[in-house]
Amino acid sequence: MVALSLAPRALYEEVAERLRQRIFNRELAPGSWIDELKISEAYGISRTPLREALKVLAAEGLITMKVRRGAYVTEVSEQDLYDVYHLLGLLESDAASVVATQATAAQLEELQKLHDELETAAQPGQQNRELFFEINERFHMRLLEIANNRWRDQMVADLRKVMKLNRHNSLLKSGRIEESLSEHRAIMAAITARDGALAMQRMQEHFKNGLEAAN
Numbered sequence: 001m002v003a004l005s006l007a008p009r010a011l012y013e014e015v016a017e018r019l020r021q022r023i024f025n026r027e028l029a030p031g032s033w034i035d036e037l038k039i040s041e042a043y044g045i046s047r048t049p050l051r052e053a054l055k056v057l058a059a060e061g062l063i064t065m066k067v068r069r070g071a072y073v074t075e076v077s078e079q080d081l082y083d084v085y086h087l088l089g090l091l092e093s094d095a096a097s098v099v100a101t102q103a104t105a106a107q108l109e110e111l112q113k114l115h116d117e118l119e120t121a122a123q124p125g126q127q128n129r130e131l132f133f134e135i136n137e138r139f140h141m142r143l144l145e146i147a148n149n150r151w152r153d154q155m156v157a158d159l160r161k162v163m164k165l166n167r168h169n170s171l172l173k174s175g176r177i178e179e180s181l182s183e184h185r186a187i188m189a190a191i192t193a194r195d196g197a198l199a200m201q202r203m204q205e206h207f208k209n210g211l212e213a214a215n
Helices: 011-024 036-043 047-060 078-102 105-121 129-147 150-164 176-192 196-214
Strands: 063-066 070-073
Touching: 011 036, 011 047, 036 047, 047 063, 047 150, 078 105, 078 129, 078 150, 078 176, 078 196, 105 129, 105 176, 129 150, 129 176, 176 196
Parallel strands: none
Antiparallel strands: 063 070
8 A cells, every 4th residue: 555645744743734624525425434443554654743733624524533433523413503694694794894995906806806706606507506505605704814813714614524524415405506696696785885794694694594504
């Protein structure tokens, strides 16, 4: 078996990132047991950096450690989803309000370009769900960067990792991409109009509808 070529950064960080992506891609499904021996052999590493990586993922909520049973990919309950979407709605709606009232013209242009990419990815007959997911996340992350609150950014980043455990259920709902795009149009319209209160309201509605689609 050929060992993976790992980057020079801390070994456990590289392992954590590889496992993180496997979880997001459903190669490691929710509820599945993490076979430490198999993974350490596949990666050509000892179990020490693997266990350090699992601690990182457990802190992010992606892995659940069970006493005397090992590590499992976290299964997201309905209550978990509600809590995550509720908090994301509060945090990102506040960011949208800040952006609407404080962003520069150049920053608004950046957001508009990302929104235009969303429009393209959602075109009828040639929809690309994975690309839509990717651009959607870039839009939200850029909006947060513009709002410029590193503590909020850190909380949102952790919450979005948990949300990704269920992301394939949300936009797969029939018509959800079109609905999400329409909500993004409303968010952009409010931000462009420099209406902070309306931008906050539209972002909260976006997450409320996203939660309904995810269940």
